[in-house]
Amino acid sequence: MALLEVSGVTVRFGGNVALDDVQIAADPGIVTGLIGPNGAGKTTLFNVITGLLPPSRGEIHLNDRAVTRLSPTKRARLGMARTFQRLELFSLLSVRENIRVAADVRKGWSRDKENPATVVDEIIERIGLVDVADARVDSLPTGQCRLVELGRCLATKPKVLLLDEPASGQDESETIVFAELLRSLAASGMGVVLVEHDVQLVMSVCERVHVLDFGRIIASGSPSEIQTDDAVLNAYLGTNS
Amino acid sequence: MDKFLTFTIVGLSLAAIYAVIASGLVLTYTTTGIFNFAHGAAGMLAAFAYWQLRFDWGWPVPICLVLILGVMAPLFGVLLEVVVMRGLRGTTDTVKLVVSISLLLFMIGLAQLLWPPGVSRPMSKFFASSPTINLGPTTITWHQAITIGVAILVAIGLRIALTRFRFGIAMRAAVDDPSLSALNGARPNRVSMLAWALGTSLAAVGGVLIAPNVTLDAPSLSLLIVSAYAAAIFGRLRSLPLTFLGAIVVGLTDGYLTGYLPQNQYLPGLRIASPAVLLFLVLLVLPNPRLKGRMTRSREFFPMPSIRGALTFAGVVVLGGVVLMTTLSTPDQLTYGRLFPIGIVALSLVPLVGFGGQISLCQLSFAGIGGLVMAHLGQGGDPIALVWAVLVAAGVGALIALPALRLSGIYLALGTAAFATILDRWIFTLPKLTVFGWFDVNLFSQGSIGVDPLRMFGTTFNDPGAQMVIGAVAFALVSLLVVAIRRGRLGRRLIAMKDSEAACATLGMNLFGTKLLVFSISAGIAGLGGALYATQLTTIQSNNFDLVSSLQVFALTVVGGIGAIGGALFAGVSLYAVLPLIGTLFPSLIRWVGLLPGATGIGLGRDPNGAVSQMREGFAPLAGSPSSLLVMTLALAALYGLRLAEAIDNWTFVIGLVVIPLVAAAAATLSAAARQRTVAQLEDQPDRTPLEWVGIDRPWTAADVEALDRRLGTPVLPDVELELHGPA
Numbered sequence: 001m002a003l004l005e006v007s008g009v010t011v012r013f014g015g016n017v018a019l020d021d022v023q024i025a026a027d028p029g030i031v032t033g034l035i036g037p038n039g040a041g042k043t044t045l046f047n048v049i050t051g052l053l054p055p056s057r058g059e060i061h062l063n064d065r066a067v068t069r070l071s072p073t074k075r076a077r078l079g080m081a082r083t084f085q086r087l088e089l090f091s092l093l094s095v096r097e098n099i100r101v102a103a104d105v106r107k108g109w110s111r112d113k114e115n116p117a118t119v120v121d122e123i124i125e126r127i128g129l130v131d132v133a134d135a136r137v138d139s140l141p142t143g144q145c146r147l148v149e150l151g152r153c154l155a156t157k158p159k160v161l162l163l164d165e166p167a168s169g170q171d172e173s174e175t176i177v178f179a180e181l182l183r184s185l186a187a188s189g190m191g192v193v194l195v196e197h198d199v200q201l202v203m204s205v206c207e208r209v210h211v212l213d214f215g216r217i218i219a220s221g222s223p224s225e226i227q228t229d230d231a232v233l234n235a236y237l238g239t240n241s
Numbered sequence: 242m243d244k245f246l247t248f249t250i251v252g253l254s255l256a257a258i259y260a261v262i263a264s265g266l267v268l269t270y271t272t273t274g275i276f277n278f279a280h281g282a283a284g285m286l287a288a289f290a291y292w293q294l295r296f297d298w299g300w301p302v303p304i305c306l307v308l309i310l311g312v313m314a315p316l317f318g319v320l321l322e323v324v325v326m327r328g329l330r331g332t333t334d335t336v337k338l339v340v341s342i343s344l345l346l347f348m349i350g351l352a353q354l355l356w357p358p359g360v361s362r363p364m365s366k367f368f369a370s371s372p373t374i375n376l377g378p379t380t381i382t383w384h385q386a387i388t389i390g391v392a393i394l395v396a397i398g399l400r401i402a403l404t405r406f407r408f409g410i411a412m413r414a415a416v417d418d419p420s421l422s423a424l425n426g427a428r429p430n431r432v433s434m435l436a437w438a439l440g441t442s443l444a445a446v447g448g449v450l451i452a453p454n455v456t457l458d459a460p461s462l463s464l465l466i467v468s469a470y471a472a473a474i475f476g477r478l479r480s481l482p483l484t485f486l487g488a489i490v491v492g493l494t495d496g497y498l499t500g501y502l503p504q505n506q507y508l509p510g511l512r513i514a515s516p517a518v519l520l521f522l523v524l525l526v527l528p529n530p531r532l533k534g535r536m537t538r539s540r541e542f543f544p545m546p547s548i549r550g551a552l553t554f555a556g557v558v559v560l561g562g563v564v565l566m567t568t569l570s571t572p573d574q575l576t577y578g579r580l581f582p583i584g585i586v587a588l589s590l591v592p593l594v595g596f597g598g599q600i601s602l603c604q605l606s607f608a609g610i611g612g613l614v615m616a617h618l619g620q621g622g623d624p625i626a627l628v629w630a631v632l633v634a635a636g637v638g639a640l641i642a643l644p645a646l647r648l649s650g651i652y653l654a655l656g657t658a659a660f661a662t663i664l665d666r667w668i669f670t671l672p673k674l675t676v677f678g679w680f681d682v683n684l685f686s687q688g689s690i691g692v693d694p695l696r697m698f699g700t701t702f703n704d705p706g707a708q709m710v711i712g713a714v715a716f717a718l719v720s721l722l723v724v725a726i727r728r729g730r731l732g733r734r735l736i737a738m739k740d741s742e743a744a745c746a747t748l749g750m751n752l753f754g755t756k757l758l759v760f761s762i763s764a765g766i767a768g769l770g771g772a773l774y775a776t777q778l779t780t781i782q783s784n785n786f787d788l789v790s791s792l793q794v795f796a797l798t799v800v801g802g803i804g805a806i807g808g809a810l811f812a813g814v815s816l817y818a819v820l821p822l823i824g825t826l827f828p829s830l831i832r833w834v835g836l837l838p839g840a841t842g843i844g845l846g847r848d849p850n851g852a853v854s855q856m857r858e859g860f861a862p863l864a865g866s867p868s869s870l871l872v873m874t875l876a877l878a879a880l881y882g883l884r885l886a887e888a889i890d891n892w893t894f895v896i897g898l899v900v901i902p903l904v905a906a907a908a909a910t911l912s913a914a915a916r917q918r919t920v921a922q923l924e925d926q927p928d929r930t931p932l933e934w935v936g937i938d939r940p941w942t943a944a945d946v947e948a949l950d951r952r953l954g955t956p957v958l959p960d961v962e963l964e965l966h967g968p969a
Contacts, residue, residue: 050747076749088744090737092543101737102748104730109749156748 001064003028003191004080004160009048009058011041011215018044020215022058024193026160031182031192033206033223035199037235040212042195043085046162050082051075062160077109079159083149083166085195089137095148096133099123102155112157119155127151128177142169147178160191167198179205203227211235244500246379252496253489254385255468257392258451259516260488262469263476264399265443270478272436275326276651278341278792281469282348283441284448285462287314289352291449292362292457302367310445318441322434325843334650335600339799342602342792343842345463349789350835352459357832366453388450395443396485403481408435460789467662468495468516470655474523478651487523491516510667517662524656525644543595543804543854551724554806555717562713566706568884568891574705576821578777581712582608584813585770587798588719588806592726593763594795595804598739599645599756600654602791603661607634607764608771609669609786613684615692615772616781622696630772631765638764642757661788669783689782692775708777715773716813719766720806726762735759796842802851811853815841822895859906866909873905 002025011019019041026032036042047053049060051072060068067075090098103116103123124133127147132140137148146166153161163182167175175198182205186192196202202209203223211219211226213235219226226232266280287309294305325344329337356362368383403409411432451465468491475487498512511518565577586608593599611630619626644656673683684690694703695711702708726732734755738745746752775781794812801811816838824831863870880897883889889897935945949955 052743052747072743072746073749073751076747080747082747084744088741090733090740090744092736092740093733097733098737101733101745101750104734105745105748105750109751152744152748 001061002026003063004049004193005059005061006045006049007059007061009045009055009060011044011048011053012056018215019048019055022212022215022217024210024217024220026191026193027208028159028189028191029186030207031186031194031205033202033209034193034195034212035197035202035209035226036212041215042212043164045212046082046164046195049162050080076156076158079157080162081153081156081158081160082162083146083153083164085164085168087142087145087149089145089148089152091138092136094134094136095129095140095151096120096124098137098148099151099155102152106156110157116155123151123154126154127181143171143174146170150181154185158190160193161185162193162195164195165197166194167196167201175201243378246376248496248500249493250379250381250385250496251499252493254388254492255495256489256492257388258447259469259472259491260392260485261395261443261450262447263472263484263488264395264481265440265447266469266473267476267478267481267484268399268443269436269440270473273322273326273433275329275337275341276478276654277344277440278338279344279348279463280440280444281448281465281467282345282352282459282463283314283317284444284446284451285459286317286348286352286448287445288364288448288452288457288462289356289362289459291452292364293356296362296364306449309449310442314442314445315438318437318439319434321441322437326433326437327430335594335598335799335803338600338651338654339796339842343796343800343839345839346789346793346796347836347839347843349459349463350837350839353835354832356457356459358458362457364453364457384450384453391446391450392485392488395446396481399481408432460787464662464788467520467659468492471516471520471523471659474520474527474652474655477527491519494519506672510670514663514665514667517659517666520659521644521656521663524648524652524659527647527652543802546724546727546805548724548728551721551806555721558717558720558810559710559713562710562716564881565713566709568894569706571705574709575777577818578705578709578712579774580813580817581709581716582770582774582777583794583816584716584809585712585719585773586767587794587801587809587812588716588723589763589766589770590795590798590803591723591806591809592732592735592766593759594799595802595808596727596732596735596739597756597759598649598735599759600650601641601657601760601763602654602788602795603641603657603664604763604767604794605771605786605788605791606661606664607638607767608774609664609781609783610634610637610764611768611771612692612775612781612786613690614768615775616690619695619772619776620693622693622701622776624695624697627695627769627772630768632768634768634771635761635765638760638762638767639757641764642753642760645756645760646753658788661791665783665787669786685781685783689780691780692778694779695776702776705777708773712773712777715769716810719769720809722766723806723809731755731758793838797838800841800852802853805851805853807853807857808851811851860902862909862913863902863906866912869905869909869912872908873901876901876905 004026006022006024009019009022010017022041022045024032024034024045034042034045044053048055048058051067051070051074055068058068059066062075062078062080065078067078067080070078090101093101099120100116103119106112107114107116124130127150129144129147129151132144137145140148146169150163150166167178170178179201182192182194186205194202194206206223209219209221209223209226210217211229211232213231218231218235219229221229262281262284266277269280270276290309290313291305294300294308295302321344325340329340366382366384367387371383373380373382374386401409411428447469448462452462455462455465469488471491472487473484475490476483476485494515495512498515502508502512562581566574569577586604589604589607590601593601611634614630614633615626618629641657641660645653648656669685671684694701694708696702702711726735734745734750738750738752738755742752745755771786774785778785793816797812797815798808800808801815802808820834820837823837824834863873877898880889880894880901884891884894935941
């Protein structure tokens with residue numbers, strides 16, 4: 001079984017079906033892409049996976065363990081971490097404090113002996129925010145805010161990292177650096193799930209891609225398979241070829 | 242059976258009043274998003290006005306009713322909307338809450354100003370002289386019949402108005418999306434004015450109907466609407482039919498408890514508290530809300546307090562206590578001394594509300610628990626009782642955290658208000674009872690209970706001056722504790738939780754544990770404040786710790802700045818130094834003083850960072866100017882010396898205390914500005930023309946191009962046609 005296994009997830013909001021029998025999987029050591037047009041249900045799926053939204057039907061497994069009925073907190077402690085498309089930073093705190101909150105939380109429940117302050121310093125170095133470490137996150141541009149959210153996730157030492165449009169708000173050179181960071185995270189053994197509109201980024205870092213449209217998975221496969229898939233082309237370009 | 246019917250009618254007529262009041266509350270909440278804590282107070286004012294016109298001046302009933310319900314109440318509602326509520330769009334829940342609480346306090350103050358308490362103001366019921374209507378097995382009074390009839394009319398009227406008429410539909414549209422409904426031609430301002438007019442009139446109807454059944458007393462009448470709140474919560478503040486249903490449940494519960502509650506000395510309070518109990522229970526069974534992310538970008542910002550700043554603050558507070566002890570007469574020490582224990586209660590709000598974003602309107606109830614523990618366990622002045630006061634209050638605080646896991650914002654505010662009411666009206670009034678057969682508790686002995694002065698280090702601190710210093714030291718220590726929390730792990734965690742519970746949960750934070758912890762700490766601090774307060778008062782009564790006092794402390798701390806220890810000092814100083822001081826300085830204004838806490842809240846609630854942060858900005862230059870600081874300290878010390886030598890009186894002393902720091906701050910600001918100018922000259926920037934005006938205000942020069950190139954990092958080009966860009 002995969003590291004993260006989502007099977008048969010259905011979400012209904014009143015009469016609307018936001019997710020319909022969604023099936024995706026993520027393996028350790030690779031970046032799995034999740035793409036789809038706006039409103040396809042990508043963020044909703046993340047909410048279901050992390051436990052912020054209970055699904056109407058379906059199961060989530062993390063490391064062979066059913067987590068569907070667990071709280072977001074418990075799931076996080078089992079190794080899930082996510083970033084938010086709309087940014088959920090602790091705006092009154094500095095970059096360092098934001099990451100420190102997460103490191104402290106981990107220190108609180110795990111048996112790690114590491115000093116949270118050192119963990120935070122390493123992460124800041126890794127995400128390249130040493131220069132702004134003590135600035136309030138409110139004062140940072142969006143691209144850097146997304147990196148802070150990523151850093152906060154890393155402080156929880158996740159097994160699965162769910163990234164919701166982490167590159168939006170970054171410029172081209174930042175994205176190149178970011179892609180490198182993603183590859184190195186996956187190489188360290190993490191399973192990364194990437195929701196992203198920057199198709200170039202997705203195709204360059206992902207080994208597998210799932211395509212979501214109107215709440216259904218319409219294609220899954222390697223980037224090259226996806227790029228030639230009829231259903232995908234139809235969803236994105238509206239052609240019927 | 243007759244008895245059952247009789248109490249059904251009693252219950253239904255109460256239900257009718259609650260339904261009318263609650264429907265007004267729901268109406269204003271849904272159309273404007275503001276939960277109006279002062280809604281009941283509007284009904285209270287209407288009841289007083291009705292008494293004034295009908296019974297004091299003896300005007301005919303129809304004229305009174307038309308004037309109050311048809312003219313004064315709607316106008317008052319419109320006034321509220323225009324002056325206060327309109328400015329609250331897009332502010333945080335806490336700010337809205339503080340403003341409406343302040344409004345409540347203001348209206349209570351206004352009622353007590355116009356109709357001084359302590360005078361009996363009887364009101365007779367409608368058609369009191371007519372015989373009751375015979376319904377076969379039972380009878381119904383005209384007043385009851387009219388009350389029930391009015392509620393039915395209101396229900397039908399609202400139903401028709403909201404579904405058939407244009408303005409009603411506009412109101413409902415405004416609920417869903419004000420800007421969208423504005424785009425479709427509705428006028429949100431007019432709609433919300435109408436809603437406030439209608440809502441206030443409904444409150445007035447309820448107030449006039451309920452007043453003859455109870456004593457005309459401003460605070461209790463204003464808070465009677467806890468019952469109406471309970472009804473509104475049944476409808477989740479949205480649904481009018483469910484609100485009516487809730488009103489019937491609350492009313493009938495009250496009615497049947499009146500009729501069937503076993504005759505026993507412990508339970509009468511339960512009937513009085515029953516709406517609050519119901520409110521609490523309903524809040525508990527409300528469906529669990531989803532974890533929320535960041536709702537609105539908050540304007541709040543509370544900087545990290547420095548260790549040096551905190552120590553200075555603590556030192557100044559202790560020094561202040563000593564100065565007050567040595568300069569005030571004993572009666573004044575009794576009055577002003579309360580600022581420190583109440584300040585500690587206000588401090589308890591800082592980690593809870595300021596850092597953690599949890600709202601509590603029952604801090605004085607925790608203080609009351611601390612005071613009781615002090616009274617019972619502190620006999621002979623045993624200081625260990627202080628520890629017990631903290632622990633017991635913290636334990637009760639943890640209990641309150643249980644619903645808090647599920648509630649937030651306005652619901653948490655209502656839950657804690659309900660808890661305060663339950664304590665107020667029932668628990669604190671209990672007679673002596675035996676717990677588990679082995680220990681007797683006689684809380685307030687159904688009246689007041691004496692508290693022994695503290696006895697430490699072989700001395701009994703029964704002198705108000707010494708107690709004042711103890712209070713100041715305790716306040717300073719708790720301030721340091723709060724600063725330590727802010728600077729540490731817990732503080733970061735609380736601020737994170739306030740910002741985004743969703744993010745905290747997905748990082749693996751135990752939100753429940755965090756809330757439990759902060760509620761316990763906060764309640765413990767309040768308990769300590771209450772215990773010290775009790776030793777200063779020497780006898781305590783349950784009304785020392787009632788909901789209205791909690792509301793005052795809450796509102797003033799937010800006004801001062803809920804995120805910093807200075808805000809708590811502000812609350813203490815305002816309530817127990819500034820207000821009495823104004824009363825002493827201007828005896829003619831003493832009756833107006835009651836309006837002040839509310840008035841400041843209404844005005845200042847809009848700046849979420851509070852008054853203290855503004856003051857701090859003003860005094861900030863002092864920190865950078867050792868000479869001004871030194872001169873100020875010396876001047877203050879000299880002033881104090883003069884006062885001790887009795888060379889000057891207290892008024893000169895107070896004026897000096899205010900003027901000297903202001904002058905020092907002004908001097909520091911001036912010298913800082915002067916320094917800046919010198920620095921600017923040293924850096925060789927005589928020209929301050931903004932870049933975009935260069936070439937217009939003065940011609941381009943080669944130096945400008947060079948500076949621009951340097952800033953942009955572009956290579957310097959040798960020959961640029963300057964003449965092309967600048968005026969020749």
